[in-house]
Amino acid sequence: MKYEVKTKFVFSGTFTIEADSPAQAKGLVHTQCGLVISDKVHTLLNEEDCDWNFDVHPETVTGRVRRIKNE
Secondary structure (H helix, E strand, O other), rough: EEEEEEEEOOOEEEEEOOOOHHHHHHHHHHHHHHOOOOOOOEOOOOOOEEEEOOOOOOOOEEEEEEEOOOO
């Protein structure tokens, strides 16, 4: 039997951002920073304006499990 398991990998950490306000800092993280499956955090911000600290091992969160009919 095969099963489809909804799964999220949650990476938690912080970005230290140079900004004029909390709203701008949050907006910059939302629009300019991201994480992909690799060995790096990617950002469009200058290294002088942004530093990050993230664990490289995510929390695994599983959800709904659905049996897939045999093919």
